[in-house]
Amino acid sequence: MKIHEYQAKELLIANGIPAQTGVVVDDPAQINEAIDRVRSEYNTEAVVIKAQIHAGGRGKGGGVKFCPTVEGAREEANRILGMQLVTPQTGPAGQKVRKILVAEALDIASEYYLAFTLDRSCGQIVIIVSTEGGMDIEEVAHSTPEKIRKIWVDPTYGIQPFQCREVGYALELTGQAFKETCKIVAGLYQTFVSTDASLMEINPLVLTDDGHINALDAKFDFDDSALYRQKAIAAMRDTAEEDPTEVEASKSNLNYIKLDGSVGCMVNGAGLAMGTMDIIKLKGGDPANFLDVGGAANVETVKNGFRIILSDPAVKAVLVNVFGGIVRCDRIANGIIAAVRELDLKVPVVVRLAGTNAEEARKILDESGVAIEPADSLDEAATKVVAAASR
Amino acid sequence: MAILLDASSRIIVQGITGAEGTFHGNQCHEYGGNVVGGVTPGKGGRTALDSNVPVFNSCAQARDATGANVSLIFVPAPFAADAVMEAAAAGIELIVCITEGIPVADMAIAAPFVRARGARLIGPNCPGLLTPGQAKCGIMPGHIAKKGRVGVISKSGTLTYEAVHQLCCEGYGQSTCIGIGGDPIIGTTMIELLDMFDQDPDTDAVVMIGEIGGQMEIEAAQHVRDSIDTPVIGFIAGRTAPAGRRMGHAGAIVSGADESAAAKMQIMRECGISVAESPADIGSTVKSVLG
Numbered sequence: 153m154k155i156h157e158y159q160a161k162e163l164l165i166a167n168g169i170p171a172q173t174g175v176v177v178d179d180p181a182q183i184n185e186a187i188d189r190v191r192s193e194y195n196t197e198a199v200v201i202k203a204q205i206h207a208g209g210r211g212k213g214g215g216v217k218f219c220p221t222v223e224g225a226r227e228e229a230n231r232i233l234g235m236q237l238v239t240p241q242t243g244p245a246g247q248k249v250r251k252i253l254v255a256e257a258l259d260i261a262s263e264y265y266l267a268f269t270l271d272r273s274c275g276q277i278v279i280i281v282s283t284e285g286g287m288d289i290e291e292v293a294h295s296t297p298e299k300i301r302k303i304w305v306d307p308t309y310g311i312q313p314f315q316c317r318e319v320g321y322a323l324e325l326t327g328q329a330f331k332e333t334c335k336i337v338a339g340l341y342q343t344f345v346s347t348d349a350s351l352m353e354i355n356p357l358v359l360t361d362d363g364h365i366n367a368l369d370a371k372f373d374f375d376d377s378a379l380y381r382q383k384a385i386a387a388m389r390d391t392a393e394e395d396p397t398e399v400e401a402s403k404s405n406l407n408y409i410k411l412d413g414s415v416g417c418m419v420n421g422a423g424l425a426m427g428t429m430d431i432i433k434l435k436g437g438d439p440a441n442f443l444d445v446g447g448a449a450n451v452e453t454v455k456n457g458f459r460i461i462l463s464d465p466a467v468k469a470v471l472v473n474v475f476g477g478i479v480r481c482d483r484i485a486n487g488i489i490a491a492v493r494e495l496d497l498k499v500p501v502v503v504r505l506a507g508t509n510a511e512e513a514r515k516i517l518d519e520s521g522v523a524i525e526p527a528d529s530l531d532e533a534a535t536k537v538v539a540a541a542s543r
Numbered sequence: 544m545a546i547l548l549d550a551s552s553r554i555i556v557q558g559i560t561g562a563e564g565t566f567h568g569n570q571c572h573e574y575g576g577n578v579v580g581g582v583t584p585g586k587g588g589r590t591a592l593d594s595n596v597p598v599f600n601s602c603a604q605a606r607d608a609t610g611a612n613v614s615l616i617f618v619p620a621p622f623a624a625d626a627v628m629e630a631a632a633a634g635i636e637l638i639v640c641i642t643e644g645i646p647v648a649d650m651a652i653a654a655p656f657v658r659a660r661g662a663r664l665i666g667p668n669c670p671g672l673l674t675p676g677q678a679k680c681g682i683m684p685g686h687i688a689k690k691g692r693v694g695v696i697s698k699s700g701t702l703t704y705e706a707v708h709q710l711c712c713e714g715y716g717q718s719t720c721i722g723i724g725g726d727p728i729i730g731t732t733m734i735e736l737l738d739m740f741d742q743d744p745d746t747d748a749v750v751m752i753g754e755i756g757g758q759m760e761i762e763a764a765q766h767v768r769d770s771i772d773t774p775v776i777g778f779i780a781g782r783t784a785p786a787g788r789r790m791g792h793a794g795a796i797v798s799g800a801d802e803s804a805a806a807k808m809q810i811m812r813e814c815g816i817s818v819a820e821s822p823a824d825i826g827s828t829v830k831s832v833l834g
Contacts, residue, residue, distance in 0.1 A: 241787070272757045275651050275728045307651040348648055376789075377620065378646035407791045411783070422725060422791025423699020423754055426780035427822035430804070433783045434821050442784070444791040475701040475708070477684035506708055507687055530705065531823035 153374045154206045155388045158253045160352075160370035167343045169336050171367035174255035176204070183229045186254045187222060194256035197221075201228045204251040206393045208371060209239035215249065218257060229254065250392055258366060263356035264323050265289055266337075268344045271304060277344065279303040279315070279337065281322045285356030311341040325359070332365040347385055348378030397463055404456040406445060413438025415541045416461035416470040416499075418454070420445050420479070428473045431530060437538035440467045450479070451487035458491050462499070469541035471533055472503045481505040481513035489520045500525060500540040504533035545674040545719040546694070546739040546746070547637055547663070548613065552678050555605045555635075556581040557626045558617035559591045559598060567617065567641070567682050568592050574685040575678035579609040602633035615671065615680050616640040623667060624649035631662040638730070639680050640667035650728040657730060664730025668792065670700040670722035683707075683720060691716015693829060694740040694773075696733055697752035698725050698792070702780060702822065706750055709826025715833070718746040725754070725792025733763035741773045748774045748833055750825060751816070753807060755781035755790065760807045768814035774832045777816040778825055779804040 161171040174194075175186040190199050203215030210216050215237045219225035229252055238246035263285030271278040282300045284292045293300055301322040305311050316334040325333055336357075344352050351373040358368045379386040391399045401408035407422065411429075415437045419425035422444045429439040441461060445453045454472070461470055474484050488503055504527040505513040517526045525540065527533035554571065558564040559581025569592050572578040580599060581591045587600030599605035602614065614635045618626040623642040630638045638657060645667050657664045665672060671681010676690035682700070688707050693715045697703040703722050710717060721736055723729055733751060740746045749771075753760035760779060767775050782804035784790045801807075808818050819828040 270647060270651070270727060272727045273759070273762070275654050277651075306655075307648065308655060345648065348646055350647065375647045377644045378648065380621065381646070409785075409788055409790065411785065419701075421699060421701030423697070423702030423752070423780050424705055424822075426754060426784055426790055427699075427702050427705070427778075429783040430780060431821050431823055439783055442790055475704045477682070477687065477701065477704050507704060508684060529823060531821070534823070 153376055153379060153385070153389055154393070155372050155374070155385070156204045156206065156251065156390065157202065157370055158204055158251070159388045160372040161367065163343060163347070163372070164367055164370060167339050169339045169343070169367060170365065171370060172255050172258055174199070174253050176251055176253055177229070177233065178251045180230055180233055183233070184226060187225045187229065190254050190256055191222070196256050198257035199225050200255045200257050201225060201232055202253040202255055203232050203235070203237050203249040204253055205237055205242070205247045205249055206390070207239050207241040207247055209241050210237065213237050213239035213242070213246070215239065225254070247393070258358060258368065259361035260358045260368070261361050262359040263368070264358070265292070265355050266319070266340070266357045267351065267353040267355070268340055268349070269351045274304065277305045277307055277341070279305065279319060281319050283323060285358070289355065305341065307345070310345070311338055313338075328363055329359055329365055336365060348375045348382050349373065350375045397460060400463075401443075401460045404453075404460070406443060406453065406456055406460060408460050409442040410464060411439050411441055412466070413440045414466050414468040415537055416440045416464070416467040417473065418443050418445055418457040418461060418470065419473045420475060424473065424475060428471065428530070428534070431534040432471065432538060435534045435538040437534075437541055440464055450483070451490055454484065454487045455491040455494065458495055458497065462495070462497070467499060469500045469502065469537050471537040472501065473530065473533060474505050476505060476507035476509065480509045481507060482509045482516055485513035485516040488524065489516070489522050492522050492524060502527055502533050502537040502540060504528070504530060545677060546736070546743050547721070548672045548674045548678050548680050548719060550575060550577065550677040552577050552613045552637075552680065553579045553609060553611045554613045554615055554678075554680055555579060555602070555609060555611040556615045556617065557602065557630065558619075559583055560586050560589070561617055563641075564617035565591065568615070570685070571615065571679045571681070572596070577678050579611055580605045602629045602635060606633045606635060611635065613637045613680055614639065616642060618642060620644040620646070624653040627653045627664060627667075628656045631657040631660045635662060637663050637665070639665045639669075639671045640730070641669060641671055641682060643668040645726070647727050650726065654728050654730055665721065666724040666729060668726040669724035669729070670703060673720045675717050675720075681722065683722070687711070688720060689716040692718055692745055692747040694718050694743070694746040694749040695720040695752070696736045696749060697722050698754050699752060699780065702752055705822065706752055706778070706825045709823075710750070710829060713826040713830045715826070715829055718743060727757070733759055734766045737763060737766060737771050737775070741771045746773060748776060748829060750829060751775055751777045752825070753777070753779045754792065755779070755784050755804050756802050758802070761801065761810050764807075764811040764814040764816055767816055775816045776819065776825065776828050776832055777808070777811045778819045778822060779807045779811070780822065
């Protein structure tokens with residue numbers, strides 16, 4: 153689960169880590185007051201207006217502006233709040249900016265990169281640190297890999313002071329800034345562990361002109377599986393940043409991700425669901441979604457699945473691909489027929505059921521009289537649904 | 544022969560009195576008859592699986608009383624990592640954790656705990672193991688598989704069934720089928736299982752099914768190139784998955800260019816693995832390799 157920059161910074165400050173801060177605004181009427189407050193509280197002439205959306209690359213899309221004057225700040229704040237911000241990560245439609253952060257402007261001497269994440273290959277927490285701050289870290293990794301330092305922390309023992317010092321050395325810091333960095337690294341590790349984070353990225357971490365270290369930006373992601381024990385983090389979820397259909401699907405315990413194609417798919421199991429999307433593409437179609445109805449699909453999940461898929465007007469045909477293991481295919485077939493009748497489906501539906509009682513299921517589908525096109529193999533099902541979607 | 548699980552395996556089910564544990568415990572018992580007991584803290588002294596097996600309060604008690612060497616875990620996610628560690632501490636050799644949704648931080652502690660005690664963990668968030676004709680330890684439907692000489696390693700559940708189904712349609716049975724799990728931290732990697740299959744005289748080929756996210760398939764492919772003589776047939780799910788989105792499995796997310804399906808398939812090909820382009824071609828690709 154992702155959170156906004158301003159929320160991440162609140163977490164940092166609550167854990168004793170200095171971060172650039174300011175006032176969050178979601179109503180244009182509050183803009184002038186917010187700017188005045190930031191200017192007086194932080195004793196600064198200039199402010200920075202920062203769009204609060206979950207996607208990265210906000211600066212590239214014009215969602216982050218340094219404003220040396222009050223007039224400029226007001227103008228930019230009014231422009232950014234409510235805009236449809238397009239960044240390299242939002243897709244062409246962009247994301248509506250519902251909140252902005254009016255932040256203090258800091259005088260920056262140097263910018264660094266600091267991130268904590270899980271290294272899946274060894275199951276340890278890895279600290280990624282670089283002197284190349286403010287840039288896309290994947291780009292740095294590609295062009296100048298020698299400028300990236302990685303330090304692995306064994307979660308059984310936790311972070312050690314020498315590892316914090318390694319970060320300070322990697323950033324070539326000395327004196328007060330070195331000490332502050334060590335403290336920040338230790339604090340970030342504690343925050344990472346205590347909040348069940350999966351990513352904490354500070355990009356950039358800055359050295360200010362007066363010699364202090366400060367988090368200028370913060371991008372945090374949390375382990376969805378741990379939210380049950382992280383109530384304060386879970387409360388930060390902003391569903392306005394998510395696709396409304398995906399939010400709806402998650403209420404029915406369905407795993408749905410919207411895509412741009414016209415072939416809806418309903419599959420049991422995540423791996424087979426991905427495989428089904430892949431074969432649709434190979435057959436010349438485009439999947440409209442990923443939908444995993446779970447290993448044990450039943451009438452109710454099938455019905456909810458159809459509802460979610462058909463709420464996307466781009467869907468021209470639907471493929472149901474269920475491999476009945478423990479679940480019997482004849483029951484699934486009856487569920488599909490009931491759902492198709494009840495929901496009065498207008499688009500062609502191709503159904504492929506394999507596994508337990510697949511033959512009985514085929515017979516039930518054939519004799520049902522509902523407009524369902526049965527298929528025996530995955531290949532045949534994909535061919536049929538792509539043809540149906542292009543009719 | 545098979546790997547990890549065979550007719551001599553003695554299985555206990557942790558969480559045996561819960562709905563999942565009871566249902567799948569029964570299925571495993573009916574398949575191979577080698578479920579010897581169960582564990583539910585506070586319910587020791589009762590029986591489970593239609594009075595067929597005793598229930599114990601702890602893994603240590605269950606192991607002492609039954610001589611179990613395998614544990615199958617259906618404990619709910621908040622308590623599952625603890626159950627894994629309890630099994631390892633009790634000296635259980637093979638621990639199979641089916642539970643989905645365990646916090647990653649918990650597994651980051653549990654996985655090395657298991658390794659340090661010389662035990663082997665399969666999963667979590669996996670369908671378990673099936674050695675056709677001998678034993679079942681997990682949730683794979685036993686009747687779709689048949690005894691034979693092709694090993695199956697997969698990150699997925701139903702996609703594994705699909706592959707097994709295609710193998711059977713082409714006339715190939717399986718030596719052992721293993722779902723390793725779709726979580727970011729899992730107990731046993733593809734590399735370790737490839738080594739075991741490579742040394743199994745009764746496995747002629749291995750089907751390896753991966754997906755987007757992580758580096759495991761790439762490391763496994765390089766290992767196949769360097770150290771594995773048994774032919775390997777591969778498939779990677781998720782070539783149409785958008786970057787940065789979690790596709791059902793907690794670990795199925797493309798977070799770098801080399802974690803995409805296309806990149807993994809390319810490296811697998813370069814390492815000498817026969818890659819099925821389509822999920823419908825897994826069986827026929829095996830046939831083209833084995834003839």
